[in-house]
Amino acid sequence: MTTAPLTYTVSASADAHGALLRAAGDDLALETRWQPDAPSTHPGPAELLAGAFAACLLKNVARSSALLPFAYESAQVEVTMHRQDAPPRFTALEYTLHLVTAEPAHRVELLHRNLQKFGTVYTTLAAVCAVSGTVTTSAPAG
Template identity: 65%
Template sequence: MSSTRAYEVDARITAPGVSEIAAKQSTIRFDSSPRMGDELPGPAELLCSAFAACLLKNVERFSEILPFEQHGASVHVTAERQERPPRFTTIRWTLRLVTDEPPGRVDLVQRNLAKHGTVYSTLAAACDVSGEVMVVRPE
C-alpha cells in the first residue's frame, strides 16, 4: 500500500517582475520578469535550490538513520537548459561533506541520496543527474 503526502505553497506577483512564494512560515521572493533578472533568483535557481535542499536534508536524515557522523555539508548545483524545446537536460552537483567516516560509508550516503531523495528522484526521471561527494576532514 502506497501512501502520499501533499505539499502546498501560495505564490503571487507583488510588483512588475517580482513575485513571492509563501510556504509554511517563510516567504521567498523571486524574479518573475519576462527576462532573466540579476537580483532575485528565478524559477531555474529555485529548482536548483529545491534540489540542493533535498540533498542537505537527506544528509541530515541519513546522519540519524545510518547513523553517519558528519560535521556539516555544503552543496553546489548547476543545471543546464536547452532552448527548444525548453527543458533542463543535466543537473550536476558537488557535495562537500565534513566527516571522519571511511570511504565506504561516504559511498553509502551518496547512493542513498540518489535512491531516497524525492526531489532528486523526480528530476533524475526527467534529465541526467550526477554528482560527487567531496570529503573534508574536520579540523
C-alpha cells in the first residue's frame, strides 16, 4: 500500500526589525540579520536545521515507544553540526541522545537503528553529510 506524499508548508517574513517563521500555527523569531559581530538572539538557519534533526529524533523515539513498544520516561538530545565555508555546506552532524529508561541494552540499540533508518530528517541529512551519534541511558528514579 502506497500513501500520498505529505506536504509541509511554512511561511516567513523579515523587515529591518527582525524575522518571523510561522509553522503549524506557531510563530518563531528568527535571526536573519547579516551582522557578523552582533550576538544572535534567535535561531538562524543552521540552528533551525539542527533543531529539525533533534525534533526528528525525539518524535521518532515517541513513535517507537508506541510501535515496538519501548518504555521511557524522558529523552534529551544534543546536536552539533559542522559547516565549511568553501563551498558552503554542512560536512558533519553529531548527536547524543540520552534516554531515561529501564529497557535493556539490546532494545535501546534496536531503537537507535530504527531512528537511523526511519527518521525522515535523519535520512535526508545523512544523504548529504556524515551523521554519527550515540544513545546513552540512565535508569528511572525510584
